[in-house]
Amino acid sequence: MTAIAPAERSAPPTSDRRLLLGVFAVLGLVMAVWGTRMPAVQSMAHLGTGQLSLVLLGAAAGMVGGLQLGGRLAHRHGPSRLLIAPAIGFGLALALLGQCRTLPTLIAVAVVFGLAHGLLDVGCNASAVHCELAFRRPIMSGLHAAYSIGALGGAALAAVTTWMPHHVLFTMVGALTVLAAVTAVPGVRAATSLDHAPEHTEPAPDDTKPAPTAHATVWLLGALAAACLLAEGAAADWSAVHLHSLQSSETTAAAAYALYSAAMAGGRLTGDRLTSRYGAPVLVRVGATLAAAGLGAALIAGSAPAALLGWMALGAGLSTAMPALITAAGSGGPRAVGTVAATGYLGLLAGPAAIGAIAALTNLTTALTLPVVLAAAVAFTSRRALESR
Numbered sequence: 359m360t361a362i363a364p365a366e367r368s369a370p371p372t373s374d375r376r377l378l379l380g381v382f383a384v385l386g387l388v389m390a391v392w393g394t395r396m397p398a399v400q401s402m403a404h405l406g407t408g409q410l411s412l413v414l415l416g417a418a419a420g421m422v423g424g425l426q427l428g429g430r431l432a433h434r435h436g437p438s439r440l441l442i443a444p445a446i447g448f449g450l451a452l453a454l455l456g457q458c459r460t461l462p463t464l465i466a467v468a469v470v471f472g473l474a475h476g477l478l479d480v481g482c483n484a485s486a487v488h489c490e491l492a493f494r495r496p497i498m499s500g501l502h503a504a505y506s507i508g509a510l511g512g513a514a515l516a517a518v519t520t521w522m523p524h525h526v527l528f529t530m531v532g533a534l535t536v537l538a539a540v541t542a543v544p545g546v547r548a549a550t551s552l553d554h555a556p557e558h559t560e561p562a563p564d565d566t567k568p569a570p571t572a573h574a575t576v577w578l579l580g581a582l583a584a585a586c587l588l589a590e591g592a593a594a595d596w597s598a599v600h601l602h603s604l605q606s607s608e609t610t611a612a613a614a615y616a617l618y619s620a621a622m623a624g625g626r627l628t629g630d631r632l633t634s635r636y637g638a639p640v641l642v643r644v645g646a647t648l649a650a651a652g653l654g655a656a657l658i659a660g661s662a663p664a665a666l667l668g669w670m671a672l673g674a675g676l677s678t679a680m681p682a683l684i685t686a687a688g689s690g691g692p693r694a695v696g697t698v699a700a701t702g703y704l705g706l707l708a709g710p711a712a713i714g715a716i717a718a719l720t721n722l723t724t725a726l727t728l729p730v731v732l733a734a735a736v737a738f739t740s741r742r743a744l745e746s747r
Contacts, residue, residue, distance in 0.1 A: 374489050375497060377545045381441060381482045382501050383508035384535055388452055389475070390512025391531050393594075398524035402459060409461050416465040417472035418707045422700050424476020429696020431477070432484045437692055440481025441546050442539050447474035449535030456528030476700075484695045487688025496638075498681035499629025506623035513619075578743045579687050580698045584705025585732035586679045588712075589649065589672055592729045593618040595710040596722070597669050603722055606662045617666055618673035625677025638682040639744040646737035649675025654730040657723050672729065679736060686744050 400410050428440055451471035458464040482501075490497050512531075519527050597614035625645070632641050652671020656664040680702070687698040709729075716725035 374545070375493070377542055378482055378486055378489060378501055379504045380538065380542065381445070381478070382504040383511075384445070384538055385475075385478060385482065386505035386508030387512040387515075388448060388531060388535060390509040391516050391527065392452060392455070394513050394516035395524040395527065399455065399464070402524070403461060403464055405461060412461065413464045413468045416468040418703070420469035420472025421476040421703060424473040425480055425696045425700035425703065428477040428480030429693040432480055432692030432696070437481050437484035437488065438546050440477050441485065442543060444474045444477035444481060445539035446536050448478055449532040449539065451532075452535065453529045453532030456525030479699055480692060480696045483684050483699060484688065484692040487685060487695065490685060496630040496633040496685070498685045499626045499633060499678050502681045503623055503626030503629070506619060506626055510619055510623060575743060576687060576690055576694045576697055577701070578739070579683050580701030582736050582740055582743060583680060583683050583698050583702030585736050586676050586683070587702045587706035588709030588732055589676055589729035591706045591709040592713055592726065593669060593672060596713055596726065600722060600726060601662055601665055604660065604662045604665055610662060610666075614666055614669045618669040621670040621673035622677040625674045626681065629678035629681060633678065633682070638678075638685065639741045642679050642682050642740045642744060643737050645675040645678055646733045646740065647675070650730050650733035650737060653726070653733070657726055657730065660723070672733070676733065679740070682744060
C-alpha cells in the first residue's frame with residue numbers, strides 16, 4: 359500500500375483501495391450495530407445508566423490503548439498486518455458482547471472490543487495514507503465516506519431487525535466480519551509486501567524539520583481532530599435532544615442525526631475531488647467555517663427547520679476535516695496517525711459529557727455553542743497544521 363516509483367509499479371493499487379473501502383465500511387457497520395442496539399444490551403444485563411457507562415468506559419479505554427499500541431506495531435511491522443487479526447477479534451468480540459449477561463463480563467469483552475477497534479483503526483488509516491501516496495491524488499475522503507456509508511447501513515440494519523434478539527444480530531454481524539477478514543487475507547498478503555517500500559519517490563520537505571516541530575504539529579493535528587470528533591459526538595448524542603427541546607416530534611428529532619450523517623457521507627464522497635482542486639487547507643477552513651456558521655445560526659434562530667439545516671451544515675462542513683488530518687498525520691508515520699486518532703477519540707468520548715455538564719449549569723442552547731466555537735477554532739488554526747506537513 360506504499361507508494362512505489364513508476365519503474366517499480368505501473369499502476370496504482372486499485373485492489374488495495376477496494377480492500378480498504380471494505381475495511382472502512384465494515385468498521386462503520388459494526389460500530390453502528392453496537393451503538394444502535396445498546397438499549398437491548400442494557401436491558402438484557404439489567405444495567406443502570408451508571409453501570410452502562412462503565413461498559414462504555416471499558417470500550418473507550420481499550421480503544422485508546424489499541425490506537426497507541428497499533429501505532430507502534432504499524433511502525434515496526436507495517437500497517438497491513440493490522441487489517442486481519444484485529445478485524446477477526448473485532449467480529450468475535452461483537453458476537454461475545456451479545457452473549458454477556460453480567461456487568462463484569464460485559465466490561466471485560468468491551469475492553470477487547472475497543473482494543474480490536476483501535477488496532478483496526480490505525481491499520482486502515484495508516485494503510486490508507488500509503489495507498490493515497492501510491493495514487494498520487496487524494497483518496498482519503500472517499501475511504502472515510504465508506505465508513506459513513508457503512509454506519510448508515512448498520513443503523514438501518516439494526517432498525518429493521520428490532521424484532522430480532524440483539525445477541526442473534528451481533529452474532530450474525532460478527533460472523534460476517536470474521537468471514538470478510540478471512541476472505542481478505544490474500545489481498546492483505548500482497549499489500550504487506552509493500553509496507554516497507556519507500557513512501558516517497560522524492561525527498562519530502564518535512565524530512566528536514568527538527569523533531570520538536572514535528573511533535574508540535576502532531577499534537578496540533580490531534581487537537582483539531584478532538585475538536586472535530588467532539589462535534590460528531592455532539593451530533594450523535596444531542597441533536598435529537600436539541601430538536602426535542604424545540605417541540606419537535608420524535609420522528610423529526612430522530613431525523614436530525616440522520617441528516618447530519620447523510621450530509622457528512624455526501625461531503626466525503628465529493629471531498630477527494632474538491633481537495634484535488636482547492637487543496638486540503640482551503641477545503642477544511644471553508645468547511646469548518648460553514649459548520650460553525652450553520653449550527654451557530656440555527657441556535658440563534660431557535661426553530662426546528664433551522665436546527666435540521668444547522669446539523670446538516672455541521673456534517674457537511676466537517677466531512678473532509680478528519681480525512682485531511684489523518685493524511686497530514688501520515689507524513690509522520692503510523693505512530694503519528696495513532697496519536698492523532700487517539701487524541702481525536704478523546705474529544706469524541708469527552709465531548710457529549712462536557713455538553714451535558716454545561717447544559718446542566720446553563721441550558722442546552724448555550725452548551726451547544728461548544729461545537730460551534732471549536733469548529734470556528736478549526737477554521738482559524740487548521741491552515742498552519744495542514745500546510746506544515
